[in-house]
Amino acid sequence: MDLAESFLQERGFNGFSYAHIADALDVKNAAIHYHFRTKDDLACAVMQRYRDRFQLWVNNSRIKDLPPGEKLDWFFSIYTNTRADNGKVCLAGSLETEFHSLPVSLREQTEALTCELLAWLQDTLQEGREAGVFHFGGDSVSKAALILSSLQGALQMARALGTDKFHAVVEQHKQDLLVPA
Amino acid sequence: MDLAESFLQERGFNGFSYAHIADALDVKNAAIHYHFRTKDDLACAVMQRYRDRFQLWVNNSRIKDLPPGEKLDWFFSIYTNTRADNGKVCLAGSLETEFHSLPVSLREQTEALTCELLAWLQDTLQEGREAGVFHFGGDSVSKAALILSSLQGALQMARALGTDKFHAVVEQHKQDLLVPA
DNA sequence: TGACAAACTTACTAATCAGTAAGTAAAATT
DNA sequence: AATTTTACTTACTGATTAGTAAGTTTGTCA
Numbered sequence: 001m002d003l004a005e006s007f008l009q010e011r012g013f014n015g016f017s018y019a020h021i022a023d024a025l026d027v028k029n030a031a032i033h034y035h036f037r038t039k040d041d042l043a044c045a046v047m048q049r050y051r052d053r054f055q056l057w058v059n060n061s062r063i064k065d066l067p068p069g070e071k072l073d074w075f076f077s078i079y080t081n082t083r084a085d086n087g088k089v090c091l092a093g094s095l096e097t098e099f100h101s102l103p104v105s106l107r108e109q110t111e112a113l114t115c116e117l118l119a120w121l122q123d124t125l126q127e128g129r130e131a132g133v134f135h136f137g138g139d140s141v142s143k144a145a146l147i148l149s150s151l152q153g154a155l156q157m158a159r160a161l162g163t164d165k166f167h168a169v170v171e172q173h174k175q176d177l178l179v180p181a
Numbered sequence: 182m183d184l185a186e187s188f189l190q191e192r193g194f195n196g197f198s199y200a201h202i203a204d205a206l207d208v209k210n211a212a213i214h215y216h217f218r219t220k221d222d223l224a225c226a227v228m229q230r231y232r233d234r235f236q237l238w239v240n241n242s243r244i245k246d247l248p249p250g251e252k253l254d255w256f257f258s259i260y261t262n263t264r265a266d267n268g269k270v271c272l273a274g275s276l277e278t279e280f281h282s283l284p285v286s287l288r289e290q291t292e293a294l295t296c297e298l299l300a301w302l303q304d305t306l307q308e309g310r311e312a313g314v315f316h317f318g319g320d321s322v323s324k325a326a327l328i329l330s331s332l333q334g335a336l337q338m339a340r341a342l343g344t345d346k347f348h349a350v351v352e353q354h355k356q357d358l359l360v361p362a
Numbered sequence: 363t364g365a366c367a368a369a370c371t372t373a374c375t376a377a378t379c380a381g382t383a384a385g386t387a388a389a390a391t392t
Numbered sequence: 393a394a395t396t397t398t399a400c401t402t403a404c405t406g407a408t409t410a411g412t413a414a415g416t417t418t419g420t421c422a
Contacts, residue, residue, distance in 0.1 A: 014195035015282040017379060031400055033381065089278055096337035097270055097278040101196040111341040118342075137360050142353035145346050146331055149338050153330030156277035160292040161299075165326050172323035176357060179318050198409060212370055214411065364422090371416070378409065384402085391396070 005046045009088035013043060013098050013106070040103040043095075047109035050091055051116060058120050068128030069178070075121065076170050079151050084158050084166040092117065093152035118144050125177075134177045147173055186227045190269035194224060194279050194287070221284040224276075228290035231272055232297060239301050249309030250359070256302065257351050260332050265339050265347040273298065274333035299325050306358075315358045328354055 003024055007016035018029040018039070025031075036042035057063055063074055083089060095102060095110040102110070122144035128134035136143050150169060158166040184205050188197035199210040199220070206212075217223035238244055244255060264270060276283060276291040283291070303325035309315035317324050331350060339347040 011282040012193060012195060012279045014193060015279050018381085019378075027399095028401055029380085030382080030402085034399065037381085039380065087281065092341070093334060093337050094278050096340045097275050098193045098196050099337075099340035100268065101192040107341070114338060114341045136357065138353050138356040142349040142356075145335065145338065146350045146353045146357075149334030149350055150327055150331035151334070152337060153274060153332070153334030154326065156274050156280075156333060157295060157326065157330050159277045159280035160273070160288070160295045168323040169327045169330055172319050172327045175319040175323075176317070176327075199411085200408075208369095209371055210410085211372085211412080215369065218411085220410065365420105366422100367418100367420085369416100369418080372414085373412100374414100375412080376410100379407075380405105381407105382403100382405075384404100386401075387399090389396105389398075392394085 001042075001046050001049060004042050005050070005091070006088070008043065008046060008091055008094055009083070012094050013039075013102060040105050043106050044109050047091065047095075047106070047113060051109075051113050054113075054116060054120075067133070068124055068131055069133050071124050072128070072134075072174075072177070075124070076151075076173075079155060080167070080170065083155050084163045087159065089155040089159070090152045093156060096152075114148075117148055121148055128177075135180050136177060182223075182227050182230060185223050186231070186272070187269070189224065189227060189272055189275055190264070193275050194220075194283060221286050224287050225290050228272065228276075228287070228294060232290075232294050235294075235297060235301075248314070249305055249312055250314050252305050253309070253315075253355075253358075256305070257332075257354075260336060261348070261351065264336050265344045268340065270336040270340070271333045274337060277333075295329075298329055302329055309358075316361050317358060 003021045004016075007020060018032045021032055022029040032042070036045060063071065066074065079090070092110060092114045095106065096114070099107060099110070118141075122140045125134060125136070125143055125147075126140040129136065129140065150173065154166045154169040157169075184202045185197075188201060199213045202213055203210040213223070217226060244252065247255065260271070273291060273295045276287065277295070280288060280291070299322075303321045306315060306317070306324050306328075307321040310317065310321065331354065335347045335350040338350075
């Protein structure tokens with residue numbers, strides 16, 4: 001599953017095969033089929049684990065009780081540390097790009113993940129604005145969508161233009177949110 | 182090339198084959214190979230045409246002489262009309278997602294396109310800020326990267342969550358840029 | 363009219379793809 | 393000790409992949 005997750009982030013759903021994973025583990029492809037009957041099953045399991053992990057984090061008091069500014073820093077750091085610096089992109093973004101060539105079960109997982117990320121970000125932004133820490137116009141739903149879409153896009157952009165661009169985007173978001181006017 | 186462009190935007194480079202195009206045109210796959218020896222050649226030709234088209238537009242006085250606010254509206258409208266409403270994503274975003282599984286020539290095209298989009302957007306933002314129409318902190322390079330990455334990401338997000346989300350992101354960008362404080 | 367080139371088709375190839383059926387070895391359970 | 397389960401391997405299948413070689417049709421031009 002770790003390998004499948006990496007391949008999904010690095011090459012997309014259509015960009016890897018059972019053989020890639022089997023070779024990396026030095027087993028035969030049938031060994032993968034034993035654990036995950038179909039490729040959809042494998043990808044769905046990866047997505048479910050990814051979602052569960054996120055929910056576990058945000059419901060943990062180490063994150064939940066943080067002030068909004070630090071919560072957001074934590075969120076940004078997920079993208080910075082485990083994605084941009086390793087040339088990976090967000091699972092949601094990766095699968096959305098290939099959406100129309102994906103099995104239905106995997107589309108549902110993609111939708112669910114995106115909703116969950118968006119919901120948490122929206123709550124955090126709202127909380128921060130009410131606390132006077134964040135400053136932005138419009139509603140928190142749109143601002144959350146703006147930030148999430150930008151993080152997704154910036155990870156992809158980092159592929160072509162290097163991680164500096166990604167870091168610049170994150171800093172710009174902080175600037176936009178934190179500086180009053 | 183029109184079909185290849187559509188497939189790239191809808192399914193990604195690894196998500197379509199010569200057979201898809203041949204079937205759609207009711208010819209044999211060898212007919213495609215006659216015009217484009219390899220799949221890389223085809224995709225590169227599509228990218229080159231896409232880039233040329235963009236340069237033609239931005240150098241045309243119908244766009245070049247527009248005030249910054251309307252320039253930006255035009256830029257947003259490319260994404261809204263020809264992508265979000267048809268379930269397509271930006272070519273740059275699509276190829277960046279699969280970057281590590283792409284032939285080198287196609288990676289170079291992807292990088293070039295991203296740079297060109299970014300450069301134009303940066304100039305436009307700078308011009309607008311100097312004219313007092315746009316308001317944002319930080320430098321225009323970062324802000325351009327933020328907006329472009331967000332548009333890319335929002336097109337992908339629209340796949341899973343519908344076009345409403347995309348439109349909300351565009352409105353939020355306008356709000357962020359246009360409202361003084 | 364004949365030469366030639368453009369735009370194909372027919373008929374392949376070798377590789378890769380997801381997925382399966384049957385067999386095996388070792389560990390866990392009864 | 394016998395049985396069952398887990399985790400594979402071996403050996404495939406049929407579909408699809410990008411790409412090729414040789415032949416065919418159609419239109420253009422000298």
